[in-house]
Amino acid sequence: MATFQFVDSVSGSAGLRLDLHSEAGGLLVAGEGYDLSPPPLRRVVDSSMLEHGDRIPAAAFGNRTIRLPLQFKQTSNDNTADKLQLLARELARTPGNVLKMAVGSNAMYFRTLPSPDAAWEMKNRLERYGKAVCEIQAEPFGYGVKETIGAVTVNNDPAAGSNGMFLDVSSVKGDVETPLYLVVPSGIIATGRRQSAIAVRRRGTVANVPFVLQAEAMTQGTDTSIQANNASFSGGGSNFSRTTFSTASGITTRLSLGTFPASASVDARGTYRVFVRFRQNTSGDTIQLQLQWGATGGSGAVWGNGRVTPTNGNTNLKWVDLGLMQIPAGADPMEDGISGTALSHAGQYVEVRAARTAGSGSIDLDALLFVPADDRFMLTKWPASSGPTDFVVDGRTSAVYPRGASGEVRTPSEFVEVAGGGLDISPGVTNRVYFVRDVGTTSSAGDAISGTTSISGFYWPRYLFALKPTST
């Protein structure tokens, strides 16, 4: 028998509030007249006489309306009145209710909105033939029960053999994208308020996305040379570059590469937020860094971002934000005409420029990090004081809240600040979640290549249609 129940939570162990389809309870969803259609799609339609067809620059689902005709089968009119009152209370519950529905063998949950208006049909034998037709407003998507993402040890070294600054979330259930909730342990807290970057890439073969470019793999520029192995830096062998400014302290190319990524691919396409792992060797020096790029296989820059001055002048290793870069630069057709076949494209020239405007010391450059910034990206500034057990990065509300040992929400020492937007994951693809632990310039702890963060998470699958598959 199908299930239609008001329950108290989206959970496999939810408490029953009112059973809408039960012979024993005397209330049944009538055989005809119910409507479980997907939610309507709201579109912005853009058209003009200058081209054929209409464009849809943005679209979003509206609320759905669940139509349930309920048949009363009571022994008396008084019993019908009691049951009707119970129904009315559940329909009017604020701020909303949860409607559990299982037309097949798998339950789905709808977060409903107060909808107390219903059409009531009165017939001769009210207690046997009374019918309430309820049109219940609900959020667009049906939900499955909470799915957990097991803990993954994310290494702070982008060159690590596994999970170097990322974790993959696969086999996501549901019909459509859903907000991701990440759980980050309290070890993320650092004096001076550590700032992290978290991003998502959900298309193509995520393993082929260009992510890290080691400094020692680039052409060494003015006053710059590769240095012997240092465990504080990423990669093996001689693993970082040093710029001494011995002949030129002005803004000059220090590292460059003719083509990055080296091989043509469809997966390198995108916009990236580029970070450089850097340290200055003399505290108090004023350093400027700049990212520029140019033609494939080129030897000079054509485009670039503005100069960046790391404002924390200590000698800690840190990731410094150099701004956005698109691969490929310029107008990208993306597909072969209207065929839908993605066009492969080659990498492009990349260079890092540096200047020392005050001081006398050198700088060390470890690697460039290309964090995807064309899907979902957020910057999070954590509190500075210990106390919470962990933090939940809430993809639905773009908020981060601290929790205690029993999962209770705690008040932090400072508001956790979030820039950007919440994270989403999609079914049917491998979702790569990038976690760059320390990108802020306020943290005095800096960034240690040997660090790890055990990140777990959870989500609720979302569905368009009211029939839930068994395993997805």
Add this chain to the structure above:
Amino acid sequence: MTVPVPLGVRLKTGTRDIHVGHEIKDLQFASKIPGGFSTCTLSLNRPLKLAPGEIGYFGSLYVYDARNGVVVWEGRVEDLGRSAGSDGEVYELGAVGPSAHAKDRTIPLGYISSEPQDFIKFTGVNGIKQGQVDVTDDDGLSPGVYLRMPLSATITNGKGVFACFKRFSYNGQRIARVSVSHDAWITTAAWNFGVSVQQEGGAGFTLAASASLSSVSGTFTIVIGTNWTASGQTECLLEHWLANASPTGTGSDPNTVWVCFRDLAVQATRYDRNGNELLTAGSYTANTILASQVVEDLLGRLLPRYDPNTSSVSVTAYGIDQLMWSEGVTADHVLEELMTLEPGYYWAAWESDDQSGKYRFEWSAWPTTVRYEADVTDGCSFPSSADEIYNEALVRYKGGHGFDRTAVSTQSVDALTLAGLTRTVWQDQGANIGTVAAAQRAGSQYLADHVNPPNAGTLTISRPILDLQSGRMVQPWEIRPGALIRVRGVQPRIDALNPTNRDGVSIFRITSVEFRAGDASATLELDAYSKATARAIAKNELNRITRRR
């Protein structure tokens, strides 16, 4: 899958800091030049009986691009409208961008004066009451101040005639540099003349430069740190006194014993962008000041919310010889005046720095290379009007003697030449310009911007367009004003691919961008503000306000 507009909205007050992007409706934000981030409005359903912690006056409002975390708008909440009706209980939030900070304070302020009538007779201890101080505008010479002795007066050594400049003293500002040229009719050691500085009341008096009366013209230039030690000197005096005659020496023929000071340039001290007053001679090396120097001063003096570390000020070249607002002025108005003197520059304030919490400010030249490329497919309106084309400018300015004067500038405009027309624009520079050369320059600058009809139109963008500066395709909400845009779909000029400025046909300046999340599109205003009644009224109001007469 659908594509909701990927923008996040954050409200931050002292009691709450949350993202509300999933709860708001009717989000609109705009940026304009000059100013930068200007306005943002949104509606938020919240119960009126409660006081939501995230909503409060002067709370911060951020709009982020959720794809990459970039701030696309930022400002402070200034308008909190509440309503209850068919839409429920609604808070209508109106926020203003960091440009509003330029209107926060009003102070009396001056930078440089070249006006002789600013020198008034000063008797003090040694000034004789019969002494004469006259402002003059002799033919072929720059306006000046005459100091002369009266007929048959009994004058003792050290007594004389003095004229004092008090404008900076009234403003609470210090003297930094004074430059004057001088001439006299006779040469005699009996009389001296000079320039001094002092505090109001006479303390800190320093005779910084002096000489015996001479018919040979010369120049005095005195500078803080070189000619006097900074100790609060707010006034400067032009002096002419009896130096070496007998104590009972009689007065002289005023027709022969006089000194005239011309080419006056009195400068006040300025601040650097960090708020440090500049008290050394190296900061005052010319008899004029640059607009960029004034901007640096504003950053340090009146604009503490703009970050001196991330701000950029492009150096200008034109030397300004008159800039004074003793009746009170805001930084916004000063910047507006600077843009009339340097119309190739603009100012804007943008996102805050994560560490300092202060906003990035720029004083920049309008670019000469195209940044964006777009077409007209999403809609456009180009109501080009010849009403804005001129080949002659008549500039009114206040001469050194205080009288109104005018100067004429001309340029050749093919369309007007063919039509046999002369069209004159009238400009009022008030007391901000003191010389005919400066007035002609102001007129020429204005004419250069009106050789082609300003577009005064709009362009709608609802799809990604190419940003040539960053090499990226940018979404409508990422487009910034203060750039040139080349528009396809209109007949271009022959040099449209090699522009150095807007051409009014296919290359335009973006003066404002307004994005509406409701239809996911941006409306760009090009070349000038669109001819909306509200804008016209606002501009007239600005012109009405305090331009010195």
